[in-house]
Amino acid sequence: xxxxxxxxxxxxxxxxxxxxxxxxxxxxxxxxxxxxxxxxxxxxxxxxxxxxxxxxxxxxxxxxxxxxxxxxxxxxxxxxxxxxxxxxxxxxxxxxxxxxxxxxxxx
Amino acid sequence: xxxxxxxxxxxxxxxxxxxxxxxxxxxxxxxxxxxxxxxxxxxxxxxxxxxxxxxxxxxxxxxxxxxxxxxxxxxxxxxxxxxxxxxxxxxxxxxxxxxxxxxxxxxxxxxxxxxxxxxxx
Numbered sequence: 001x002x003x004x005x006x007x008x009x010x011x012x013x014x015x016x017x018x019x020x021x022x023x024x025x026x027x028x029x030x031x032x033x034x035x036x037x038x039x040x041x042x043x044x045x046x047x048x049x050x051x052x053x054x055x056x057x058x059x060x061x062x063x064x065x066x067x068x069x070x071x072x073x074x075x076x077x078x079x080x081x082x083x084x085x086x087x088x089x090x091x092x093x094x095x096x097x098x099x100x101x102x103x104x105x106x107x
Numbered sequence: 108x109x110x111x112x113x114x115x116x117x118x119x120x121x122x123x124x125x126x127x128x129x130x131x132x133x134x135x136x137x138x139x140x141x142x143x144x145x146x147x148x149x150x151x152x153x154x155x156x157x158x159x160x161x162x163x164x165x166x167x168x169x170x171x172x173x174x175x176x177x178x179x180x181x182x183x184x185x186x187x188x189x190x191x192x193x194x195x196x197x198x199x200x201x202x203x204x205x206x207x208x209x210x211x212x213x214x215x216x217x218x219x220x221x222x223x224x225x226x227x228x
Contacts (some may be wrong), residue, residue: 031211034211034213034214036215038152043201043218043220044144044201046214046216049208049214050208050211050214053208055216089152089154089213089215090213091212091213094157094163095157095165096142096157098144098151098152098154099151100151
């Protein structure tokens with residue numbers, strides 16, 4: 001199975017900050033990498049698909065980059081509603097795997 | 108509008124069985140790639156099982172041999188039969204519909220609100 005490793009596991013930041021979350025795959029997955037935002041008590045929300053494509057309706061302060069094994073989610077200009085847990089997910093293989101998550105907290 | 112509504116969760120004793128249902132509307136489960144994802148308390152998201160439109164099914168190693176994914180196309184419902192449950196299966200179970208975006212067929216765009224399964228004596 002493909003393993004996904006996210007870093008950091010948690011992060012403290014302030015409103016207005018620029019935040020970077022990384023995700024590394026245990027093998028090459030081309031651009032089959034998606035990012036989700038998850039808040040307690042709610043369903044996860046798709047932010048970025050195919051590594052770099054912004055899902056419709058998602059603010060442009062979210063962006064994704066990378067291909068192969070190394071990927072990045074950047075949030076430029078944190079807003080109060082962005083404090084949540086973020087997950088990467090590979091869809092290269094038929095057995096999907098998620099990263100362990102990055103919890104973004106208010107400093 | 109796509110809607111996914113899970114049901115069937117609850118408190119079950121270790122070793123017991125439970126069947127989760129996911130009622131879909133706004134699309135057909137028979138022509139879409141459906142997936143179950145779970146989140147244990149204090150843990151991250153874990154892919155559990157998938158049902159391709161062509162009938163292929165896949166399972167995480169942690170549930171293989173114990174869980175069975177199925178669908179009733181006449182009722183437009185996805186199921187997850189869970190047997191030999193242990194405390195490690197305690198989680199919120201989400202039903203998701205995967206979408207195909209530019210050849211990437213595993214984009215989990217639509218999610219239900221989840222159903223809680225608690226395995227405890």
